[in-house]
Amino acid sequence: MSSLPHDSNTDMTSSLTATYPWTTSPLVTCAPMRLIANASLAAAVSVAGGLGFIGAGSDISTLSSELSQARDILTKANISTSTGVLPIGVGFLIWGAPLADTLAILSKPENIPAAVWLFAPREPEQLKDWTQGIRKATNNKTKIWIQVTSVREALEAVKLASPDLLVIQGTDAGGHGAAQGAGIISLIPETIDAITDLCNSSPSTPLPFFVAAGGISEGRGAAAALCLGAQGICLGTRYLAANEATIASGYRDAVLSASDGGTTTIRSSVYDQLRGTTEWPAGYGGRGVLNASYRDHEAGVSFEDNKKLYDEAVASGDQGWEGERARLTTYAGTGIGLVKKVMSAEAITREIRHDASKILSGTSASRL
Amino acid sequence: MSSLPHDSNTDMTSSLTATYPWTTSPLVTCAPMRLIANASLAAAVSVAGGLGFIGAGSDISTLSSELSQARDILTKANISTSTGVLPIGVGFLIWGAPLADTLAILSKPENIPAAVWLFAPREPEQLKDWTQGIRKATNNKTKIWIQVTSVREALEAVKLASPDLLVIQGTDAGGHGAAQGAGIISLIPETIDAITDLCNSSPSTPLPFFVAAGGISEGRGAAAALCLGAQGICLGTRYLAANEATIASGYRDAVLSASDGGTTTIRSSVYDQLRGTTEWPAGYGGRGVLNASYRDHEAGVSFEDNKKLYDEAVASGDQGWEGERARLTTYAGTGIGLVKKVMSAEAITREIRHDASKILSGTSASRL
Structure with missing residues (x-):
């Protein structure tokens, strides 16, 4: 998106949105909220040029059905990818989700998701097992996202699993996260610096992309997260008020x-x-x-x-x-408090992307 | 500063930096850290084009002496203001600081500070007493800054005291703050919206300026805070590693x-x-x-x-x-974790301002 000042030095072959060719910069994603982010919400976010996640959580009993429903929505909307993956992601709580059964579902050609999002291992080594398992089962088509809540967890995840992307979650996030932690204002820049140092000193470990999560409800928070160094943003709470959320x-x-x-x-x-x-x-x-x-x-x-x-x-x-x-x-x-009305997930996604771009391109007034 | 995209629609007659004519946009301030932010630190920040605060806290026994030392440093550096105020601020913990004795010091023509920063009233009405007292004692020369930690506190402060500026402190801040609170990622935009609504519906209440505090250590955090809607940023932890800090x-x-x-x-x-x-x-x-x-x-x-x-x-x-x-x-x-080395307060202040401006003007690389 040419209005984004960050784009000036961007190598498009390595940009985050180029990885998901139906998406528009800056990448907006919905959190894989268990029970709430199902096919309807996740697909709508992808239709709007973002990347939607189905929240499988620790229970994969409805995953095949949700993937099938998402596929129908995405096909009707004519959203497809050159690499043949389903233009959607799936999030797992890996302390509970069964790896072998999950791989059996995800490896079916019609199910291969663009990304999986792994969170909350019972033992750190689970990150390695899941990453290797998914890469093998999907012939490296599925990108690995790992959610972390501290610099320490980020270093551990990159050393163990070398994911394609880290979701850096600050303590302002809704739902589950670290019992104790920092907001993204300090967590994102420190984590990016630490991971960049690690990858520079270990040439076999490619630098992952970074997505910010926690406390972002609209364009201002999204623009802020991009200034902090993230390449994409993730919202959960805001999408609770999407028409497509499965919510009482x-x-x-x-x-x-x-x-x-x-x-x-x-x-x-x-x-x-x-x-x-x-x-x-x-x-x-x-x-x-x-x-x-x-x-x-x-x-x-x-x-x-x-x-x-x-x-x-x-x-x-x-x-x-x-x-x-x-x-x-x-x-x-x-x-x-920034979530004021129910909107379609498509409208939310487009509004956040538009507002963030507008702020970063300097068309907003201020009184500096 | 022309490189800041936000400047395009700025009315300079009402900009924050125009209020303090020796400062450069975006305004960088040091927190009035009790015992640590004394004349040497506060004056150095102002010399660098920021606004330094002396942390008087609840004890004004050394305030006259610190103001005198600050005046010497600022005079030698040839930093002065057209309105005759001392180009520096003083922070008070108003649950403990004695108002009448404080006014006696601040009202002396050579002591009138550019700003006072009020925090932590025992009763909200103290905000009104202090604001009215200082405005009267300094003939309206001293600007009133009030630090708040929630939307509720911000609304209360503006209704009671109509300050010139609100410092919005997120829970990532070091030292004292609300026992429970949000990070600035969500707190700043929601607070600004609520105060803007209040001032729009009450034409006699002018919209205050907003400064962000809590978790900002360097340029990325500063740029993020400006995207969130703040016009200036405040750092405490980073200045602990300033040569001029009074610290063991x-x-x-x-x-x-x-x-x-x-x-x-x-x-x-x-x-x-x-x-x-x-x-x-x-x-x-x-x-x-x-x-x-x-x-x-x-x-x-x-x-x-x-x-x-x-x-x-x-x-x-x-x-x-x-x-x-x-x-x-x-x-x-x-x-x-983003504070890595001891630097002069001048170098810290200039670096943050430079880096924030650079990020906002889009010269930093990214991989969106």
Whole structure:
């Protein structure tokens, strides 16, 4: 995109968007949100010139079906790739997803995704097993994205697996991330410097691309992330308000009505406990809207009592997200206050790309 | 600065740097770090075309002397302003600093600072008292900066005091800030939108300028903050490694050797307790390097035992910051890993301004 100042020295043979020929710079992606980012959302992001991810998570029982639905949408929209991959990605929580069964699905010629996104190994070596397995099963057609939350994790991932891309997730992100961490303002430049030094000193390790995640809700955050050194941006919370997200209306309305995310969301393991998603390895927590479940936990209400109240809220449906007594898990990032209305995923994707480009090309007013 | 794309629509009569005529865009400021940002550091930042702040904090016993020293440095460097203010700022923790005595110092014609920076009121109404008091005492010559940590605080500050500028501090910042909060990636755009809406609906309330703080260590973070909508940037941690900072060599060396600040720093009230700086209002915590004092606290070591070990570390001097058993308070932000060497405050200030401008004017390479 010629309006982007960063493009001046870009070698297009090695640009991120050239890797995914249906995409437009800067690359906008949707996070592989488990249960929420299904075929409809992921395909819509790709149709808009981004790269959508299906959130398989730790459960691949519906993956074949979701890939089939995505393929239908993408084919109808005439989105295809010269290399024959499905112009979409799939995200896995590799502490739980079964590698062999996953490879059996992904290796089918009609299923080979443009990218897989790996997160949260139980042992770091899993990153190597998954990367090697996927590269072999897809004949190197599928690009490997690894999500990291610290400089240390980034160095480990590159040393072990040499991924094509690192997703650098700051602590402002919604849903799961490191229980303790930095925002992207410092995490991205430090991580890029450390990985660049590593790759310079190890010529056999190619420099990965970098995508920023965590707290980006619109064009300003996207432009900021590109200034920090990322080549693409990933949004989760913003896409909760996409028409194509698989989300309860109570959850979506809770996202739309929240503001001031630094004070109204919190990273915690309480929501995992109440939901029963307790298989996560140590060191992770989920950021969500701070509601009665969290307040009661902090006030010393027993887990049993809190769980009972939670289950009653589940039974009440969308009301479980309403008002002061809302208790249902509402994973979302600190950028929740910038999410104001429901839009199509295509419109969200195009708007963010447009606004980021506009800011970087200097057509926005300021008072410096 | 013509290389900044944002400048295209700038009305210079209302630009931030025009308010401080010795400064160059984008405005770089040093945080008013108590005990550390004294005359030597603050004046050096202003000499370099930024705006330096003396960190008076809650104690004004040395303020007259520091202002006098700053005046000498600034006069020798031939930095002056057309309006006769001292081209420097002073920061106060208004939960503790005495207003009447402060006004007596600041109102002396030779002392009138270009800006005061107010933070952490015990009651919000203090913001109004301090703003009105300073404006009256300095005949409106001193600009009022108020530091906020959330959208809610920003709205409250503007409604109560209508400051000239809001410093929007994200949770990545070192030292004191909100115990819970967002990074600037989401906090700045949401705050600016909320304040803009407020000022648009209340024509008697002028729109303040916005300065970003928290996690910015160098040019990339600075450029990012400007994309988020800030007109200036504030750095604390980076200036800990300025020649002109008043800092123990053990503390400075601990800053230089730390990396991966999301995992190696933590926001907590433990360090305040050990240092005896316990007068802070509720809701604040200080981010510092996660060391043995914090680990022992988390492991259940009693306060008395931890305090004894802390006092022994104080007595050991610079060794108290060394190695695995370091215990002394090392306030620093998540950007600590980007602070690699000691430089003059002038060189730091010029480098950040230059690098931010370069990134925004698109001369940096990327691989979008």
